[in-house]
Amino acid sequence: MLAKRIIPCLDVHEGRVVKGIHFQGLREMGDPLSLGLRYEELGADELVYLDISASVEGRKTFLTAVERIASRLRIPFTVGGGVREVADIRALLEAGADKVSLNTAAILRPLLIEEGAALFGRQCIVLAIDVQKEAPALYRVYSHGGRIATDWEVVLWCKEGINRGAGEILLTAIGQDGTRSGFDVQLIRSITSWAKVPVIASGGAGALHHFLEVFREGGADAALAAGLFHEGVLTPYEVKLYLHQYQIPVRL
Amino acid sequence: MxxxxxxxxxxxxxxxxxxxxxxGVELLYTAEWEQLRGCAGLIFPGVGAALPAVQDLQRTCLWEKLPTWDRPFLGVCLGMQLLGKESEEGPAPGLGVFSYxxxxxxxxxxxxxxxxxxxxxxMQDPLWYGIESPFYVYFVHGYRADVMDCTIAEAVYGERFSAAVRRENFWGVxxxxxxxxxxxxxVLQNFLSICKSYQP
Structure with missing residues (x-):
């Protein structure tokens, strides 16, 4: 049985892992490779590294970090943040990343998903979607790190993205992000109920039972969390041990 | 080695x-058969689509030579699939080492x-030495090989399929x-041990 995946997410700024909400009060947490290796040790099934550097130098530093990570990490990892064109995808994959996540650039030019999937295979193209709940049944897609509202409703954008070749969906509920009040199970369900590609749930992880909910009721294939793991509240291994007790298939 | x-x-x-x-092994990454011939074992990695890979191999003498290899050989992912008879992906022919x-x-x-x-x-195999059964490993693929006589390990994803195969000196995962x-x-370490001690 395919295991449900637990994925720590690391934000990287100018080559260092940082913590902070909406770019304010960034606190440095350490080296992307050392932290990644520690999460591998702690039972992470996969990692996501997001480059939040704004500068050209920062992006180059990120690429170097990706190379270092690829040569030592023994589990798969996805990279994203600031991927604009096919050349960016190629550079990251050649540096050794397993998958590349697209967000704003795919909204601005959906053809990028098709180009990426055709050239490198759909299994390495992850469509990251930031979503804001605007009414009980209306979820709107936001671009630019959750700052700009788009015309897309989430189910329609997912369908568009998957049809164009996205191999996986990383779905973040902006409203839940950082609250530790639980995943938006309804949002996740609205995609997993029909999608033929895996869905990673993100935003709101705060306690063990949140993970159980998002897999059992949300039908997620993987769950992502950042602060919860960075602050040592829980480890990926503890989460999986808990899920195992409830018969959720996990790799222990 | x-x-x-x-x-x-x-x-x-x-x-x-x-x-x-x-x-701790010395690696030779090449498409030159004359150089590969001197190695204790071969790894056939695999990412990407079947047909372009086959076409590329057919341009060199590797397509004819690889099935004649007589020391340990390990095909990984697409590398394992290409050891079979044929693939519907493309469709593309296989090297024919296995009949799947x-x-x-x-x-x-x-x-x-x-x-x-x-x-x-x-089946017991030196590739599984020291590994407890069943074990979890990472997969990424849309195509798969049937479970056959050559299957030394299986996995289930909606249906059973070959997670690993072996025939004489050829392994595939x-x-x-x-x-x-x-x-x-x-698993990799076990394969290297096989290479070290292999007697044809």
Whole structure:
């Protein structure tokens, strides 16, 4: 049985892992490779590294970090943040990343998903979607790190993205992000109920039972969390041990 | 000990090469048969689509030579699929070392089998030395080989399929040992031990 995946997410700024909400009060947490290796040790099934550097130098530093990570990490990892064109995808994959996540650039030019999937295979193209709940049944897609509202409703954008070749969906509920009040199970369900590609749930992880909910009721294939793991509240291994007790298939 | 990694178009081989190097072997990454011939074992990595890979191999003499290899050989993911008779992906011919055909998953919940899945060895094999059964390893593939006589381990994703195969000096694994944490590295280490002690 395919295991449900637990994925720590690391934000990287100018080559260092940082913590902070909406770019304010960034606190440095350490080296992307050392932290990644520690999460591998702690039972992470996969990692996501997001480059939040704004500068050209920062992006180059990120690429170097990706190379270092690829040569030592023994589990798969996805990279994203600031991927604009096919050349960016190629550079990251050649540096050794397993998958590349697209967000704003795919909204601005959906053809990028098709180009990426055709050239490198759909299994390495992850469509990251930031979503804001605007009414009980209306979820709107936001671009630019959750700052700009788009015309897309989430189910329609997912369908568009998957049809164009996205191999996986990383779905973040902006409203839940950082609250530790639980995943938006309804949002996740609205995609997993029909999608033929895996869905990673993100935003709101705060306690063990949140993970159980998002897999059992949300039908997620993987769950992502950042602060919860960075602050040592829980480890990926503890989460999986808990899920195992409830018969959720996990790799222990 | 020198291990050859077969170079061909489309393969992102950085991770598997780093993995092997970290296990202390000397690597030769090339498409030159004359150089590969001197190696104690060969690794046939695999990422990407079947047809372009086959076309690339057919341009060199490797397509004819590889099935004649007489020391340990390990095909990984697409590398394992290409050891079969044929693949519906393309469609593309295989090297014919094994008799299985490769086709898409038909009963699976998702189009791509991606993630950690449990593998159950069906036969004792030096590749599984020191590994507890069943074990979890990382898969990324949309096509799979049937369970046949040559299957030494199986996995289930909507349907049963070959997670690993063996015939004489040829091994194939559908999963990515280089992405499968400690267990994956143990599999690679076991393959290297096989190379070290292999007597044809």
């Amino acid at each position: 020198k291990i050859g990694v077969i170079a061909y178009r489309g393969g992102n081989v950085r991770s598997i090469c780093s993995a092997l190097e970290s296990l 055909a490769v086709r898409p998953f038909r009963e699976a919940p998702r189009v791509i089998h991606m993630g950690w899945n449990a593998v159950s060895p069906l 559908q999963f990515h040992p280089e992405k499968s944490g400690e267990v994956g590295f143990k």
